[in-house]
Amino acid sequence: MSDVRVAVAGDAGALAATLAEAFGDDPVWCWMVPPKGRHGRLERIFGALLRYAIPRGHVYTTADRQAVTMWAPPREWRLPTSAVARAALPLLRATGSRLPRLLGRMGEIDRLHERQPADHWYLEFIGTTDAARGTGLGSLLLDDALTRFDEAGLPVYLESSNERNLSFYRRHGFTVTGEPPMRSGPPQWTLWRDPRPAR
DSSP: OOOEEEOOGGGHHHHHHHHHHHTTTOHHHHHHSOSTTHHHHHHHHHHHHHHHHGGGTOEEEETTSOEEEEEEOTTOOSOOHHHHHHHHHHHHHHHGGGHHHHHHHHHHHHHHHHTSOSSOEEEEEEEEOTTTTTTTHHHHHHHHHHHHHHHHTOOEEEEESOGGGHHHHHHTTOEEEEOOOOSSSSOOEEEEEOOOOOO
């Protein structure tokens, strides 16, 4: 089994490709990103997000970079204006005329997130390459983080944009807390996991 490690700046390109592969058939991302050249477009989006997140120390990967998780610590889930400004051009290039869809969905997700209790970890993204899907690497990364959060007594929040993934999260102790109505586009689900007591 591959070891878990904190991602470094040199990992950004490979991890952007991993996330692009993981979300290439995701209903919401397919709705937000045009089909022509979608993989490259998704790489640009995730590359911009990773360049912001990796220096903050909460992106984790495996030795082969076939799996990745991106986390936001308690009270730090909202992207600062400076990060949004740096990501604006890559987002525009990646989404083109669908940029309003992406921005609208981001706003809706922010409003959902604001309703959650303040002190929690936020799983922004988890993904594996197609070759690593079903091999346990995603579970390895998730369990590694959940162990730390359980020890700290902190819950975890996430949204899932793919109904097929709900059973994966349930196996890791998450509960689906809602399928809130969206103004347009495919549905998303909110999930919550309370910390488990130490054994």
